[in-house]
Amino acid sequence: MMMKAFSRKIWQWGVAPLLAVSVSVTAYAQDVIRIGEINSYKTIPAFLEPYKKGIDLAVEQINQAGGLNGKKVEVLIRDDAGNQGNAIREAQQLLTRDRVDVLTGSFLSNIGLALADFAKQKKVFFLAGEPLTDKIVWENGNRYTYRLRDSTYMKVAMLIPEAVKMNKKRWALVYPNYEYGQSAIESFKKLLKAQQPDVEFVAEQAVTLNKIDAGNVVQALADAKPDALFNVLFSTDLTKFVRAGKTRQFFDNLPVVSLLTGEPEYLDPLGEDTPKGWFVTGYPWYAIDTPEHNAFLKAYQDKFNDYPRAGSIVGYAMIMSLAEGIKAAGSTDTEALIKAFKGLKVPTPFGEIEYRDIDNQSTMGAYVGRLDVRDGKGIMTDIRYVDGKDVQPSDAEVKKLRPAE
Template sequence: MSRRFSFCAALTASMAIGLASPVSAQGTIKIGELNSYKSQPAFLDPYKKGWELAVEEINAKGGLLGKKLEIVSRDDGANPGDAVRVAEELITREGVNIITGTFLSHIGLAVTEFAGKKQVFFLAAEPLTDKITWSNGNRYTFRLRASTYMQVAMLMPDAVAAKKKRWALVYPNFEYGQSAAAAFKDMLKKAQPDVEFVTEQAPPLGKVDAGAVVQAIDDAKPDAIFNVLFGPDLAKFVREGNTRDVFKNRMVVSLLSGEPEYLDPLKDESPVGWVVTGYPWSEINTPEHKAFVDAYRKRWNDYPRLGSIVGYATMHSLAEGIKKAGSTDTEKMIAAFRGLKVDSPFGPFEYRPSDHQATMGAYVGKIAVKDGKGTMSDFKYVDGKDVLPGPEEVKKLRPAAP
C-alpha cells in the first residue's frame, strides 16, 4: 500500500507539473529576434537597447493581451545559412510564431524567403534592400525601415539641383550597396539624361582598400560622388579622401552617413557639407522625440543612435499589431499589419497594405561639425509616404506576392 501510495502521489505530482507548464507558458507572449550583433555592433548595440526599452515600457503598462512580452534573441552570425538555421530554431525549439530583426540585406532576404516557405510572420527591422518588399516580397513579411529606394529618392532633389554631369559611385559589393547604386543611377538618369557615371568602386563589405578606391575616384575626375559605404569602411574612406583632398570642390551625396553610429568615430574629421540621410538626435525638438530621448537617457545613461529608434519602433510595431489582431496567430497578424498605424519618436507612420512597407521616413541634411563631433545641419524630415510609388506601380514591382 505504501509503494502504491507513493507511486500514485508521484504520478499525481507529475501530472500537476505537466498541467502547470502550459499555464506558465501561456503567461507570456514570445517573439523571436535575430540579428548580426557580433559583426555590426555600432548599429546593433543601440538597436538592442531600443527594443529592450520598448519591451520594458510595454510590460510596465500591463503587457499584451494580459500577458508579459518576452523576446528570445539570437545572433545570426551575419551569414544567410546561419540566419535561417537560427530562425528555424526559434520556431521549433522556442515555440515562437513571430520573428523579427536582421540588419544586413542579404540576411534579411534569406529570412524573408524562410518566412514565406514556413508561413511565419516576419517583421524585417533594418535591412534596406528593396527586394524584401518588392520583387522577393511575400504575404508573411513586412519591413519597418525606409528602403534603399526611399532613401535615394530623399537625396535625389539635392543631387539633381546640383546639376553635376560626371559622377563617381562607391558602394559595398553586396545586395544593399548594389541596389542603392542601381536606384541612384536610374533616378538620376531619368531626371538628368546627360549624366555620366565615370567610375564605380565596389569593394567587399568590411574590406575596403580605401587608398586604392580614393585614387581610382580621383583619377576619373568626377564632378560629384555618390557614396554608400558605412561603418568602418566609411571611416577609412573619409580619412583617406580627406588626406588626399579628393572631396575638395566635389559634391558628395551619401546614404546613412549622417547617422551618429557612423559619424561618432570620425569626430572632427566628419566630412562637412556632404548631403546625407541620417539622424541629428540632439537637434530634433518634437515632443514625441524629446520624450523618447529622455526615457532612453534615463534608462541607459547614453544618447540614442538611429539603431535605437529602429529597435524601439520595431517592438512597438509588433505590440500594436498584436493588440489589433487580438492574437499572435499568423493570419490575424498579417491582417492587422496591413494598414497598421504606429506612433514613433519620428511621428506616426503606417504599414502599407500594397507592399508591406512602413512609411517611417528619415532625416536629410548636410554633415556639420559641432563641439568636435559630427552632426547634421540644414536638415528636414522626409515622410516615407512621399517617396514611395503608388499601388499601380507596386503591382509591377511585386508581381508574385499576394
Template structure:
C-alpha cells in the same frame, strides 16, 4: 543566446508618468524571436537592442499586450550570414516557440530569412535590411519591412540635389545586396533631377575589406563632379580618411547614404567631412513629436549614452509590435498578417503605416548636411522626409512584386 523578459516599472516615451506594475502571474508571455548581427554590426545592433529593452519595459509596465500578457523578445545573433540566419530562425520557431520572427541587418541575410518565412508560412518583420528586393521582386505574403528601403532613402537624397549642375558622378558602395540595390536606385533616379547626369565610375569594394587607397585612386582618376557614397561602418572611416588625405572631396558634391547616422559619424570625429548631403539622425535637435524628446531622456538616463539611429529603430519596432498584437484577434499567422497590413502606429518618429500593398512601412528619414561642431560631426539644415512621399508607386509594385 540572450533571452530578455522585461516586466519592471519603466519610463515610457509617450508618457513618462510612473506606472503601476501589472500582475502577470497567470498570463503566459507572448514571445517574439529577434535575430540580428549583434556581433559583427554591434555599433548599430547593440543600441537597437538597448532601445528595445526600454520599450519593452514601457509596454509591460503599462499592462502588456492582448489584454494583459507580457511581451517578451528572444534575442539571437544571426551570424551575419544567410545560412546561419536561417538556422537561427528555425531554432527560434521550433525550440523557443516564438509567435513570429523579426530583425536582420544585412540585406542578403534579410532576403534569406524572408525566403525561409515564406517556405514556413510564418510572419517575418524585417527591421533593418534595406534592399528593395525584400518587398519588391522577392517580396512575399509573410514578409514586412520597417525601415525605408534603398529606393526611398536614395530618392530623398537625390531630391536634395535637384537643380544642381554636377553631371559626372562616381558611385562607391559595398559589394553585396544593399550596395548594389542602392547603386541601382541612384542610377535610375539621378537623371530625373539633373538632366544629362551620368555615372562615370562605379567602385564596389568587399564589405568590411575596403582598399581605401585603390578605391579613392580609381574615383579620382575618373574625375567626377560628384560622388554617391554608400559605404558605412569601418569602410566609411577608411574611405573618408583616405579621401581627406588626397583631397578627393574638395570642390566636389558628395551624397552619403547613412553617413549621418550617429553610429557611423561618431567614429569619424574631427575627420567628418563638411557639406556632405546625407541621411542621418539629429537626435538632439528633434522637437516633435514630444514623445521623441521623452524617449531621448529615458534612453540617456538608462544607458548613460546618447541614442543612435539603431536606438530609434529598436524602440519603433517594439511600438509597432505591441500595436499589432493589440489589434490582432489572435496569434495565428493569418490573423497577424491581416492586422499588420495597413496598420497605423503612433511612434516616437511620428505616425507610421505598414502599407498593405507591398508590406513596406512609411517610416521616414532625416536628410541634412554634415558639419563639424566641437570636434564631432553633426547635421545642419536638416529636414524630416516622410517615407510615404518616397515609396514605389502602386503601378511599379504591381509589376515588380510576385502575386
C-alpha cells in the same frame, strides 16, 4: 479605440521613471508572448548594440503598461554572425525549440531576404526591422513579411532633389558590394537619369563589406575626375574611406551625397574628420524637437544614461510595431497578424507611421541635412524630416514589381 488607448499609455510610460527589465531568454510559458529576433550583432556592433537597447526599452514600456492581451512580452535574441545559413538555423530553432510566436530583426539585406523566404516557407509572421533592400517588399515580397525601415529606393529618393540641384554631369559611385549597396546604386542611377538625362557615371567602386582598401579605392575614383560623388559606404568602411579621401584631398570642392552618413553610429567615429558639406540621410537626435521624440529621448537617456543612435529608433519602433499589431489582431496567429498589419498605424519617435497595404512597407522616413563639425564632433545641420510616404514610386509601378499573391 483600444489601440489608441494602448498607444497613449505607452507614451506615458516613456516619460515616467522606468523599472529595470531585461530581454529574456527564459523557458517557454503559456502566459508570455515570445518574439524571436535574429541579427548580426558581432558583425555590425556600432548599430546593433544601440538597437538592442531600443528593444529593451520597448519591452520594458510594454510590460509596465500591462503587456499585450494580458500577457508579458519576451524577446529571444540570436546572433547570425553575418551569415545567411546561420540566420536560417537560428530561425528554425527559435520556432521549433523555443516556440516563439513571431520572428523579427535582421540588418544585412541578403540575410533579410533569406529570412523573408524562410517566413514564406514556414508560414510564420516576420517583421524585418533594418534591411534596406527594395526586394524584400517588391520583387521578393511575400504576404508573411513586413518591413519597418525606409528602403534604399526611399532613401535615395530623399537625396535626389539635392543631387539634381548640383547639376553635375560626371558622377562617381562607391558602395558595399552586396544587396544593399547594389540596390542603392541601381535606384540612384535610375532616379537621377530620369531628371538629368545627360548624366554620366564615370567610375564605380564596389568594395567587400568591412574590407575596404581605402587608399586604392580613393585613387581609382580620383583618376576618373568626377564632378560629384554618390557614397553608400557605412561603418568602418566609411571611416577609412573618408580619412583616405581627406589625406589625398579628394573631397576638396567635390559635391557629395551620401546614404546613412548622418547616423551617429557612423558619424561619431569620424569626429573632426567629418567631411563638411556632404548632403546625407541620418538621425540628428540632438536637433529634433517634437513631443514624440522628446518623450523617447528622455526615456532612453533615463534608462541608459546615453544618447540614442539610429539603431535605437529601429529596435524600439520594431517592437512597438509588433505590439500594436498583436494588440489589433488579438492574438499572435499568423493570419490575424497579416490582416492586422494591413494599414496598421503605429506611434513612433518620428511620429505616426503606417504599414502600406500595397507592399507591406512602412512609411517611416528619415532626416536629411548637411554635415558640419561642432566642438570636434560631426553633426547634421539644416535638417528636415522626409516622410516615407512621399518618396514611394506610384502604386502602378509597385504592382508591377511585387508578385501576385
